[in-house]
Every structure is written in structure tokens, then in C-alpha cells.
Amino acid sequence: MATVWAVVWKDLRIERRTRQTISVMVMFALVTVVMFNFALEVNLAAARDVATGLLWATILLAGTLGLNRSLAIEREDQTFDALLIAPVPRNALYAGKVISVTLFALLLELVLVVVFTVFFNKPFWRPPVLLILALGTLGYVAAGVLVTSMTIQTRTREVLLPVLLLPLSLPLVLPAAMAVAAFMFPALPPWGEVQSPILLVLLYDLLMLSVGFLTYRYVVEF
Amino acid sequence: MNLARLNRNVFILNVLAAATLLIALGMIFFYAPVERTMGNVQRIFYFHVGSAWVGALAFFIALVAGALYLRKPSPKWDTTALAAVEIGLVFLSMAIVSGSVWGKPAWNTWWLWSPRLTLVTIAWLTYAAYFMLRGAIDDAEKRGRFSAVYVIISFVTIILTYVSIRILRDIHPVVFGGTLESAQGAAEGLQEFSGLDSLRMVVTLNVSVVAFTLIFAAWMANRIRLQRLIDEAQTLKMRVAARLQGEG
Numbered sequence: 001m002a003t004v005w006a007v008v009w010k011d012l013r014i015e016r017r018t019r020q021t022i023s024v025m026v027m028f029a030l031v032t033v034v035m036f037n038f039a040l041e042v043n044l045a046a047a048r049d050v051a052t053g054l055l056w057a058t059i060l061l062a063g064t065l066g067l068n069r070s071l072a073i074e075r076e077d078q079t080f081d082a083l084l085i086a087p088v089p090r091n092a093l094y095a096g097k098v099i100s101v102t103l104f105a106l107l108l109e110l111v112l113v114v115v116f117t118v119f120f121n122k123p124f125w126r127p128p129v130l131l132i133l134a135l136g137t138l139g140y141v142a143a144g145v146l147v148t149s150m151t152i153q154t155r156t157r158e159v160l161l162p163v164l165l166l167p168l169s170l171p172l173v174l175p176a177a178m179a180v181a182a183f184m185f186p187a188l189p190p191w192g193e194v195q196s197p198i199l200l201v202l203l204y205d206l207l208m209l210s211v212g213f214l215t216y217r218y219v220v221e222f
Numbered sequence: 223m224n225l226a227r228l229n230r231n232v233f234i235l236n237v238l239a240a241a242t243l244l245i246a247l248g249m250i251f252f253y254a255p256v257e258r259t260m261g262n263v264q265r266i267f268y269f270h271v272g273s274a275w276v277g278a279l280a281f282f283i284a285l286v287a288g289a290l291y292l293r294k295p296s297p298k299w300d301t302t303a304l305a306a307v308e309i310g311l312v313f314l315s316m317a318i319v320s321g322s323v324w325g326k327p328a329w330n331t332w333w334l335w336s337p338r339l340t341l342v343t344i345a346w347l348t349y350a351a352y353f354m355l356r357g358a359i360d361d362a363e364k365r366g367r368f369s370a371v372y373v374i375i376s377f378v379t380i381i382l383t384y385v386s387i388r389i390l391r392d393i394h395p396v397v398f399g400g401t402l403e404s405a406q407g408a409a410e411g412l413q414e415f416s417g418l419d420s421l422r423m424v425v426t427l428n429v430s431v432v433a434f435t436l437i438f439a440a441w442m443a444n445r446i447r448l449q450r451l452i453d454e455a456q457t458l459k460m461r462v463a464a465r466l467q468g469e470g
Binding site for chain 1: 292337340341344347348351354355358359360364367368370371372374375376378379381382383385386389390
């Protein structure tokens, strides 16, 4: 457990000193949002209807950048080799990476929630929405850390990550976007309406984390 | 299994699969009754279910082969997983195309972005990306290891697809294990096709599922044999090269 927090703490400290990952993610996300607005400009009402999908698309795209950055730093500086030599369980490294990248993504989402509330005039700030965002992010990052650890060791590296990760995360995003969309009306939806999408998100989180814990050690071997 | 025995088994499987496919085709066209509301179009259904079933089976076999590879790395399991994903992708494409052909008369459109169709497309993309991953790694041992991890991750999308089409409302009929939801759908008029009306249809469906499973088995055997030949040719080439270098 101490190892997990050591990894998280190390990543946060790197981020505090360099401010590379978060700033790139936020900038990229803002550019994406502006691009979407530009594409949907003619019909703002339509843009409002698809805003939840846009939010998730932005998170996914910015997420691939964050994942790549967070794991490529380790490769470049060969800190990961040091971590692997250290007598700590691989699962602790996986958990630490998942937690730190999830934290980065959550920070990004806070910014995006404000931006989306302002641009699309929809209640994205509601606590249930934030909770769904957090749950969805966890599953996405759980898959992302595993896949990114593989792709950074391949020949095509950054190019390969979205091709592998985006289809993998779509079964998560589909119900997550449905659940968020249910909260976009003035009245709160009844639990029966959001129950199945939220359960699907939880199921995905559970499955992905278990697969991650079971297979991560095969991904970082030499 | 040695190559000579594999050759013989492949031949037997090929003949068996071709024979059952002919029987299934005959039953689909001459034995199964004409469906009341959709007419002859419904006959696509036997083909569609058969190929969709094989798609799921193939990805499950890939998952098992991947897990076995991680437990004990051997080229055998890597080849099995590769063959299963290749063939599963072909059958999944057949299921999508036949479904689309059925959808045009039944739903009056080739394609709908309903959850089930969307998720199947996603599963297709996920497994197509498997070849991108394989292509990007040169080292055979690493390629086997990463592909094994990847088929395990991708099976999560199959599980999610299976679960979500049973709890999200959809226009697509549910055949396996979805009585509750299909009854609901029928009550709401969502279902255009609510199950099998006669025993003849059930028998035809089962025969065609068996036929497709046999074709899958035959293709797997052929593909694994092909990979074995490729590997053997590679070894021979290396030996010739080594010999020539020794002489030169």
C-alpha cells in the first residue's frame, strides 16, 4: 500500500514541478471544445443536445495525451526500469499509475465541467454527474494504463494508442454518456432510468481493474 | 500433434463441415416454414445467428488461448489466439452484413445506431486493432505476450456488449437468454420478431448453428496448419541460409 502512494506521490511531484501533463491535457481539451463549437456553430440547439457526447469525446482524446505523457516520461528518464528493479509488487505500480492518471483526468474534468456549463448552458455541475464522470474515468484509465504500457514499447508508439484504446473504452462511454444525458434536464431523473447505464459503468470498472491487476506484470516484463 | 496427423484431421473436418453446411442450407430453404410477417427474408436469420454465435465463440477461444499463453508461453497458444481472432472477425463481419441485409426489409434501413449495433461495431474495431498491435511488434516473444494480454482486455468489450444489450432497450431481437426483455419489447411494440414460431424453425436454427461451428473448427484447423507450415518453411530457410554461409 505504501508503494502505491509512493508512486502516486512521485507522479504528483513531477507534475507540480514540470506542469507538463495537466497543462497539455487542458489546452488540448479547450482546443477540441472550440473546434466542436466551430463545427456545430450553425445549430447551437443541436450542439446542446450532443453536449454530453462531446464532453466524453473530449475527455477520451485528452486522456490519450495524458496517458502517453505520464508513461512516456517514465520510459524517457528510465525511471520505470528503476521501479521495476525495486522489490515491489507490479500490481502496486499499476494501482499507483491508475490513481495518479485518474487524478490528472479528474482535474481536467473539473475544468471541462465549468467550460461545458458555460458554453452549453446545461447543468454539468450536478454532483451525480460528477460522480458518473469519476467512475467512467476510473475505468477508462484502468484500461488506458494497461494499453499505454504496451503501446509505448511498440514501433508505432503514440499512433497506436488511440487505435487500441478508443474502441476498448467505447462500451464504457456509451452507458456513461447515456447516464450523464439523463441528468441534463431541469428535473432529476428517477433512479430506474439511470440504473442500468450506471451499473454497466461499474461493471466495466470492475472488469477492467481485475484484468489490469491480473495482466499488468506481463506487460512490463523485459 | 504432428503435421501428418494434423493434415488428416484437417481433411476430415473440411469434409464434415462442407456436408453439414449443405444440409443446413437445404433445411433453411426447403424445410423451415415461411415466417408469417416477414416472409422469406426471415431465412437470413439462420445464417445471421450462426455467424454471430461463432464470432462470440471464437473470441472466447482467443481469450482462453491468451490466458494459457500467459501461464505458459508457447507459440502454440499464440497461433491459436491469432487464428481465433482472424476467423472470429470474419464471422462477425458476416453477422453484421447479413443483419444489415435483413434490416433493410425489416426495419426499412440498412443500419441503425442502436446500442446493440453500435457495440457490435465497437467489438469489430477492437478485434481489428489486434492486428495493428501485432504488426507493431517485431520480437516474437513480446508480440505473443502483448497480444495475449490484448485478447483478454478486448473480451471485456464482448462481456459488456452481452450484458448491455440485455439491459438497455433496443430494437434488435434477443434470441439467447433474453425472455424478460423480449417480452417487454413485444409488449411495447418494439419487437418486430419475437422468437421462433414453430419446431421446424428451432430445428433448422440448431442445425445451422452446428454447421457454422463445424466450419469454424475446420477453419481453425486449416489456419493452425497453415501457421505450422509457415513456421516450418521459416526454419528450413534459416537452415539453408546457415548452410550456405558455412560453405561460402
